[in-house]
Each structure stands twice: as structure tokens, then as C-alpha cells.
Amino acid sequence: MSETQASGTQPAVATANETLTVVDNRTGKQYEVPITDGTVRAMDFRQIKTGDEDFGLMTYDPAFTNTASCRSAITFIDGDKGILEYRGYPIEQLAEKATFLEVAYLLIFGELPTQPQLDEWTHAITTHTFVHENVKSFVEGFRYDAHPMGMLQASVAALSTFYPEAKDIKDEQTRYEQIVRLIAKMPTLAAFAYRHAKGMPYVYPDNDLNYAENFLSMLFKIAELKYEADPRIAKALDVLLILHADHEQNCSTSAVRSVGSSQVDPYSATAAGIGALFGPLHGGANQAVLEMLQEIGTVENVPAYIESVKAGDKKLMGFGHRVYKNFDPRAKIIKKAVDDVFEVTGVSPLLEIAQELERIALEDDYFVSRKLYPNVDFYSGLIYEALGLPVEMFTVLFAIGRTPGWIAQWLEMVQDKEQKIARPRQIYTGDRTRDYVAIDQRG
Ligand code: CMC
Numbered sequence: 001m002s003e004t005q006a007s008g009t010q011p012a013v014a015t016a017n018e019t020l021t022v023v024d025n026r027t028g029k030q031y032e033v034p035i036t037d038g039t040v041r042a043m044d045f046r047q048i049k050t051g052d053e054d055f056g057l058m059t060y061d062p063a064f065t066n067t068a069s070c071r072s073a074i075t076f077i078d079g080d081k082g083i084l085e086y087r088g089y090p091i092e093q094l095a096e097k098a099t100f101l102e103v104a105y106l107l108i109f110g111e112l113p114t115q116p117q118l119d120e121w122t123h124a125i126t127t128h129t130f131v132h133e134n135v136k137s138f139v140e141g142f143r144y145d146a147h148p149m150g151m152l153q154a155s156v157a158a159l160s161t162f163y164p165e166a167k168d169i170k171d172e173q174t175r176y177e178q179i180v181r182l183i184a185k186m187p188t189l190a191a192f193a194y195r196h197a198k199g200m201p202y203v204y205p206d207n208d209l210n211y212a213e214n215f216l217s218m219l220f221k222i223a224e225l226k227y228e229a230d231p232r233i234a235k236a237l238d239v240l241l242i243l244h245a246d247h248e249q250n251c252s253t254s255a256v257r258s259v260g261s262s263q264v265d266p267y268s269a270t271a272a273g274i275g276a277l278f279g280p281l282h283g284g285a286n287q288a289v290l291e292m293l294q295e296i297g298t299v300e301n302v303p304a305y306i307e308s309v310k311a312g313d314k315k316l317m318g319f320g321h322r323v324y325k326n327f328d329p330r331a332k333i334i335k336k337a338v339d340d341v342f343e344v345t346g347v348s349p350l351l352e353i354a355q356e357l358e359r360i361a362l363e364d365d366y367f368v369s370r371k372l373y374p375n376v377d378f379y380s381g382l383i384y385e386a387l388g389l390p391v392e393m394f395t396v397l398f399a400i401g402r403t404p405g406w407i408a409q410w411l412e413m414v415q416d417k418e419q420k421i422a423r424p425r426q427i428y429t430g431d432r433t434r435d436y437v438a439i440d441q442r443g
Pocket of ligand 1: 319
């Protein structure tokens, strides 16, 4: 088995003959295609042609369900076994023993930091949490009911105008500075968006606090001199951020890589990732889960809701995953964090509905046969709700957690000599070479 096999693929069987024999029945010609890391290269099929005029064979894979777009050493997922590892470290150990900034360092630089490295990294992040005062002015310009994900996306994109040097993506030091800024400023921008919706003054970062505590302070501080978060809440938030930190080539990460492949600055690429995350099938699912639980309202309504899902009228939000087909290891850890948070805040009445949904769904053949299990978003919304956050902020929390992953993937991409501008092909299905018709002659 090669150590660099595609994440989630089965080990390639090592034989002397690591090739695929393809016979083109249109021409009777036979081709040998190399297999590397359990993968064939789509470009190796281009040579398969019916004649000189033929463009050559392409592969068709809408939604990239079976196409590796890169080689990556960041995150390993085995969807069948429910394994998630960052740089080889199991998510369970990181969630229990590490901090979010330690995990961010691990994802970006490849190794767990030594104490001096962690101190320097923490210092760098902590001292870059402030944003330019003008950022405040344009955040203020949003409508009172602007969705905070739209505000976050726009303000992250706008950071590129404050740091024009960020476009120099080939310079290591410049890259490092933007990485630090992105991780440091994301909670500040997110908190400003929250305070804007509340009509409350923005709270500046407090450099005495750790990453999660500072974020809670910027969200919730009112008149007190110093905001002191309950350590159990701060810890649960830190764990949630760790669980969201990376997930290999998901929709938003692919967006970051794809946009970043044009060699644009990392703020613009990250803003693209935030846009992708906003959707209800991706990070927006945590908001959708809470709205679903509120719509169901009581435990008695759960069976009827399940029936409408099975009838195809609705989706059970927070269930199912493109990669995990057994269980989502993050969901298991979050269930524990839910207990910790509810110990502080009191139990949400929605928890009972969520547990009943899960119980029925895990027994029902519709869900069992389709391998639909609770994913990371199923319980995270309950925690965010218990923290007093409005549903619109849920996906913003996901974005803060995912930022180190997006950046680690972006960094890997810009340093990968094999990567070029992302530019998929298409199968053209439209008309060809038609003569222009004057408007008065169109039927
Ligand atoms: N509720 C009901 N049925 C479902 C669900 C669901 N949540 N998810 C999938 N199915 C059914 C789907 O209808 C299909 O049934 P059939 O074979 O009869 O047509 C079958 O299961 C396979 O589904 P699929 O759509 O081919 O699966 P996919 O890999 O394309 O989609 C997914 C994965 C996560 C988009 C999907 O499961 C879904 O929409 N889930 C709800 C949204 C959600 O919770 N998203 C968060 C994902 S985890 C965090 C993240 O990525 O941000």
C-alpha cells in the first residue's frame, strides 16, 4: 500500500503490473494506462481516439464523486470506517487533548508545534486580531437584517484591499502574514457581523484571552470591564472549532483551491470558500437543522416528519454525508460537547426532538439502507443555540473553524508544482453554428 494513496480509497494491490488495459471497441485498439496510488490519470485517456479529428476520450464526473483533484497530505478520511485524521492524528485525540490554535498550526505546517513554536504562533495570532477601523464603517453599511455569512464573505474579500501585498503568493513571508491575519481576524469580523444585527457596539479583541474566550467576549461583552466566559463553554467552543478545522476536498475547500488556482490572493480565495459553505447542503446545514427541529416542535410530531422525509417531500437535515457511510466521527464527539454545554446552560427542549429523530432514523430501513447517519451539523446547532447565538450565526462558527483547513489546502495547492489553473471540461449539448435571426423574424 502506498502511503500517498488517495484519502478514502482502498489500498492499491501491489502487483508487478500496475496498469489498466483498455480496449476501445470502436477501433479495436488496446491501451495500457498506468495505475498510481489506486488512481488512473484522466489525461491518459485523451490518447484514445477514433481518428485524427477526434478530441480524445474524456472522463465525465459531475459533482466529482470519483475524481481526485489533488494529492494532499493534510486530512485522511475513511468514510466506511468513520476515520478522520489531521496530518495522521485521529480527530478524537486532537479534540480531547489539543487546542484549536495547536490544530491550526498542525494543519498548516504539518507537525504539532513545540512549546516555543506554539507560543510564537499564539502570539502572532493574538496580536493580529484587530481590524482596520475602516472595516467597521463598511460593516455598518450593511442592512440591519443582513445575513452574517454574507457580511463575513464580503468583509474577508475586502481584506485583500487592506493588504494588497497579499497577491504576492509566491513569497513565503507574505503568505505567512496573510495566514496569520486570516485566522486572527475571522472571529473579529464574525463578531462584528453579530453585533451589527443586534444593533450593539462592536467589541474590540481582548489580547489577554485565548482564541475561544476572546471570540465569546467580542460576541457577548456588554458593560463589564472584562468578559469572563465559563471555561466549559470556551472549551466546548474550542472543540467545535477543532472538529470543523478541515475535511479534505469538500465543496468549500474545493472552491478555495479552485479560485486560488488562478493565483488570486488568499482573502479572495477564502471568501469563495465562505460562499460555498453558506449553502444548506454544506455548512448551512447546521442552521437548517435547527429550523427543522423548531418546525417539528414536539416529540409527538417526529414520526409524521420522518414519513414526509421518506415520501421525498423533505430532507432530514444533518443526516447523510458524501463520504461517511457508517458514522461521522465528529458527530460522536459533538454529542459529548452537547452534554457539557447543557450542564452550564440547561437542556434545550429541542434536544429531545433531535434524539427521537436520531433514534427512529437509525432503526428505519429508509435511512439504514441509504447509510444515512447524523453528521457534524446535526448536534452542533444545539450547542450554538445554547450559547445564545441566533441561527444565522451557526454557519459563521463553522467558517471560523474551517479557516485553517482552507488555508492549509490553499498553501499546499500553491506549492504543488503539478497544480495549474482549475479548468474542467464539458460535454457540449447545445446547438451549433446557427445563423443570427433578426428580432422581427423570431417565432
Ligand atoms: N434526508 C433524506 N434522504 C437523504 C438525505 C437526507 N438528509 N441525504 C441523502 N438522502 C437520500 C437521497 O435522497 C438518496 O436517496 P435515493 O437513493 O432514493 O435517491 C440517497 O439518500 C443518496 O443521497 P445522495 O443525495 O446521492 O447523497 P450525496 O452524497 O449526493 O449527498 C449530502 C450528501 C450531505 C449532500 C446529503 O446527504 C444531504 O443533503 N444531507 C442533508 C444536508 C446536510 O446535512 N449537509 C451537511 C453535510 S456534513 C457537513 C458539511 O459538509 O458541511
